[in-house]
Amino acid sequence: MLNIKHLDAYYGESMVLRDVNMEVPSGKIVCLMGRNGVGKTTLLKCIMGLLQPRAGSIVFADIDATRSFPEERAKLGLGYVPQGRDIFPRLTVRENLLLGLEVRKDSKKTIPEDIFELFPVLKTMLNRKGGNLSGGEQQQLAIARALAGRPKLLLLDEPTEGIQPSIILEIAKVIRSIKTESDVSVLLVEQYLEFVLELGDYYYIMEKGTVVAQGLMAELSEQVIKEHLAI
Numbered sequence: 001m002l003n004i005k006h007l008d009a010y011y012g013e014s015m016v017l018r019d020v021n022m023e024v025p026s027g028k029i030v031c032l033m034g035r036n037g038v039g040k041t042t043l044l045k046c047i048m049g050l051l052q053p054r055a056g057s058i059v060f061a062d063i064d065a066t067r068s069f070p071e072e073r074a075k076l077g078l079g080y081v082p083q084g085r086d087i088f089p090r091l092t093v094r095e096n097l098l099l100g101l102e103v104r105k106d107s108k109k110t111i112p113e114d115i116f117e118l119f120p121v122l123k124t125m126l127n128r129k130g131g132n133l134s135g136g137e138q139q140q141l142a143i144a145r146a147l148a149g150r151p152k153l154l155l156l157d158e159p160t161e162g163i164q165p166s167i168i169l170e171i172a173k174v175i176r177s178i179k180t181e182s183d184v185s186v187l188l189v190e191q192y193l194e195f196v197l198e199l200g201d202y203y204y205i206m207e208k209g210t211v212v213a214q215g216l217m218a219e220l221s222e223q224v225i226k227e228h229l230a231i
């Protein structure tokens, strides 16, 4: 589904990603982990086309997307939920969700009902301004908006960050149902270990801009966790 090879990226003259290689297979959940500042968000920005890598390639659904614009990647089927969510605070929940439909090929203009099955709480607040939702509700709205565009691959950047436990459980439930009931792939950036251990099929761990460990989630060892993730 997604294939990243030898990716280098910079902010100005400082190198932030170095020779990153990664694969997200179709229908799988891949978790990208690593301490603060190692380059996880930067990698998602490169995948989405918000930052141009200096070297390397990004192939998505067999199409070389390394140089395409973010809108083109969205149309190809990349959905992105940025860190800190990024919903439109002055638009209503309904308007936020409708914006998510823009990338769809079928130019459908009504919010699909399954979105409300995944996030029943949103149905009760359709006319509320996004900015008046709690942090957890905004996170759910951001995920719902991305899913409304019917992505093939969903990029989620730390969806549990600063979110209360009850909503973390809701979000976990949604990711679980994406896994069991659809063929959507997920690249999940997350530092909350229990969450990734339960949901992930594969893991990648980054340090200083490069991948230092990877494998099957079921085989992630205490040793690796201690070495690369413990604070």
Ligand SMILES: Nc1ncnc2c1ncn2[C@@H]1O[C@H](COP(=O)(O)OP(=O)(O)OP(=O)(O)O)[C@@H](O)[C@H]1O
Residues within 6 Å of the ligand: 011, 016, 034, 035, 036, 037, 038, 039, 040, 041, 042, 043, 083
């Ligand atoms: N716009 C920017 N300009 C310059 N440097 C940046 C910019 N954004 C991030 N950086 C730097 O690039 C490095 C990687 O940042 P990035 O946000 O990708 O890390 P991260 O792994 O997502 O961290 P966190 O877990 O805290 O979200 C950090 O050293 C950060 O300070």
Ligand SMILES: [Mg+2]
Residues within 6 Å of the ligand: 040, 041, 042, 083, 157
């Ligand atoms: Mg980040």
